Amino acid sequence: MTRFALTIEFDGGPFMGLQRQDHGPSVQQAVEDAALAITGEQVILHSAGRTDSGVHALAMRSHFDLEKLFDPFRLMEGLNAKLRPDPVAVTACEVVADDWHARFSCVGRRYRYLIRNRRAPLTLTRGREWLVTRPLDAKAMHRAAQHLVGHHDFTTFRSAHCQAADPVKSLDRLDVRREGEMVIVEADARSFLHHQVRSMVGTLAMVGLGRWREEQVAQALAARDRQQLGHNAPPDGLYFLAAIYPDD
Amino acid sequence: MTRFALTIEFDGGPFMGLQRQDHGPSVQQAVEDAALAITGEQVILHSAGRTDSGVHALAMRSHFDLEKLFDPFRLMEGLNAKLRPDPVAVTACEVVADDWHARFSCVGRRYRYLIRNRRAPLTLTRGREWLVTRPLDAKAMHRAAQHLVGHHDFTTFRSAHCQAADPVKSLDRLDVRREGEMVIVEADARSFLHHQVRSMVGTLAMVGLGRWREEQVAQALAARDRQQLGHNAPPDGLYFLAAIYPDD
Numbered sequence: 001m002t003r004f005a006l007t008i009e010f011d012g013g014p015f016m017g018l019q020r021q022d023h024g025p026s027v028q029q030a031v032e033d034a035a036l037a038i039t040g041e042q043v044i045l046h047s048a049g050r051t052d053s054g055v056h057a058l059a060m061r062s063h064f065d066l067e068k069l070f071d072p073f074r075l076m077e078g079l080n081a082k083l084r085p086d087p088v089a090v091t092a093c094e095v096v097a098d099d100w101h102a103r104f105s106c107v108g109r110r111y112r113y114l115i116r117n118r119r120a121p122l123t124l125t126r127g128r129e130w131l132v133t134r135p136l137d138a139k140a141m142h143r144a145a146q147h148l149v150g151h152h153d154f155t156t157f158r159s160a161h162c163q164a165a166d167p168v169k170s171l172d173r174l175d176v177r178r179e180g181e182m183v184i185v186e187a188d189a190r191s192f193l194h195h196q197v198r199s200m201v202g203t204l205a206m207v208g209l210g211r212w213r214e215e216q217v218a219q220a221l222a223a224r225d226r227q228q229l230g231h232n233a234p235p236d237g238l239y240f241l242a243a244i245y246p247d248d
Numbered sequence: 249m250t251r252f253a254l255t256i257e258f259d260g261g262p263f264m265g266l267q268r269q270d271h272g273p274s275v276q277q278a279v280e281d282a283a284l285a286i287t288g289e290q291v292i293l294h295s296a297g298r299t300d301s302g303v304h305a306l307a308m309r310s311h312f313d314l315e316k317l318f319d320p321f322r323l324m325e326g327l328n329a330k331l332r333p334d335p336v337a338v339t340a341c342e343v344v345a346d347d348w349h350a351r352f353s354c355v356g357r358r359y360r361y362l363i364r365n366r367r368a369p370l371t372l373t374r375g376r377e378w379l380v381t382r383p384l385d386a387k388a389m390h391r392a393a394q395h396l397v398g399h400h401d402f403t404t405f406r407s408a409h410c411q412a413a414d415p416v417k418s419l420d421r422l423d424v425r426r427e428g429e430m431v432i433v434e435a436d437a438r439s440f441l442h443h444q445v446r447s448m449v450g451t452l453a454m455v456g457l458g459r460w461r462e463e464q465v466a467q468a469l470a471a472r473d474r475q476q477l478g479h480n481a482p483p484d485g486l487y488f489l490a491a492i493y494p495d496d
Contacts, residue, residue: 009368009371009372010371010372011371011372011374056372058372076367076368077367080367080368080369083369084369087370087371087372087374088371089368089369089370089371090368091366091368118339119324119325119328120257120324120328120337120338120339121328121331121332121337122335122337123257123258123259123335123336123337124257124258124259124304124306124335124376126259126335128372
């Protein structure tokens, strides 16, 4: 048995999500089908993160096992050929130790959220950003975000469908900055709850719009109540940026 | 009569080009139709540059005239509402002097060309970049590009369909730089010939791939012969970035 670690980039728009779903296409199924076509083996793709429908990845880390031996570069090329025309690409492929696990070995995840803050509709970046047409105060959003950094019960910022046993997580970084008409949010943590990044971004946007005071974010967190959530931002602007492993 | 200057962003993918065409949809027709729906007036849209099918714009400058008075902000909002779902957005709208002309007053044009240089296929940026799968030497491309800067007869780098009376143009800047897996080309000139940027980028890529020596670019230019062109790069990676006016 040989374990192959993949780095995967994808446009989440046409998929129901990264993980296999009964009710529609998934990135996992696309990659598993491509692997079957190339190798004749039915693999199971394990990934560092789960992403919802419409959420993108610049560098998801995943793995699968093969009984037969394959050259990693040829395997990557073959997967990419079979993945067409799906907007999924394997950007790196390497052999890893049998006990390396894309999900369980991962000690850090990084997400980026892109907000375009202007009146005009999206053109080139439709489906790839969240358009907010009223002015956002990015500095106020950044200040408010610092209330969320640290070890907290994130029940307020968790989907009703979240399957995690424990809502207590450590958020290592939540930065908000403006670059022209873009407002960019980046979040680092060992792991995130389902919808946590979108929930945090949507709530920070309430502050940015001046509808919430910065302290209300701390109050919403302390409430540990999903009903106290400001807003859940749409999936379009969310990107899985990086997964971190101890041996990186 | 009131003249309105527009700044327009568009995804060139679904269009036959910026200017009105007999054989398919154009950005010009989309904007003129939106203006008719909002104002009841059949306008003619004049623009700083012409772009081919598949070429994009981040800030095209255009104008049209209206008999009736309109508030520029409301006009912009109305145009954007009517332009949906076309990937065309008016990002600014202002009243200008009657003798200001988007095309004839324009004294500078800037284009950017995006090349993604990697093995893996495009996902999120499909239709928005040129994928070159063999390694490009961006520094060699930049050095070769300097042979094209200046006042030259650009016949070699001109489409057979180019309607310009004179193939002699001044190219003010042609810079090539690498940013990670991206190779970015930027070109500044008072005006460009049809296909000039794509022809220059395609030829520089021949140098970047090591198939042409840098001096061959100078020789191709001196030949004033379209048959000496290295390669015409695809429209996908080309963006009209900015139009410059004396009063800016």
